Amino acid sequence: MRYPRILICMGLVAIAFAWVVIGASWILNPWFVFTEDAFSDFGGSESCCPELYNYGLMITGMLIVLYGLAICIVADEKLEVAGGSYVILAGIFLALIGVFPLGNKASYIRFLMVFPPDVHGPHDPRSRNAQKRACF
Secondary structure, eight states, X not given: OOHHHHHHHHHHHHHHHHHHXXXXXXXXXXXXXXXXXXXXXXXXXXXXXXXXXXHHHHHHHHHHHHHHHHHHHHOOXXXXXXXXHHHHHHHHHHHHHHHSOTTOHHHHHHHHHHSOOOOSOTTSTTSHHHHHHHHO
16 A cells, blocks of 8 residues: 555655744744744734745644544554544644634634633632642
8 A cells, every 4th residue: 555655754744844834934024032922923913924824734734634644544553543533633723723823713712612611610629620639
């Protein structure tokens, strides 16, 4: 089977492509300071050419999905398939960061659906934080 080898190479291509996109965005936005700003600022409306960063994230996400698919195809055990599935999920979320850039209300709603806020107080026994404290 030749196609899994090509798909496995997509992992390396995705890494290289992501660094090229981040580097190009960094060069086009001289105001960016690594210790003060987040990479997602490249996709915001204040940056110069946010399309480069957002489309780059979408393409990188698709390449990572292909890589995760290759992991699932060549996997021999269920644990490997689970790992490949998580890689696919990470690629999907990376692509969604490009679809919903910084400053878009839809991105905030997306993160609320994935990471729901803790509606109970921190000391309420039903709270996730209280459950974590109880384990330690």
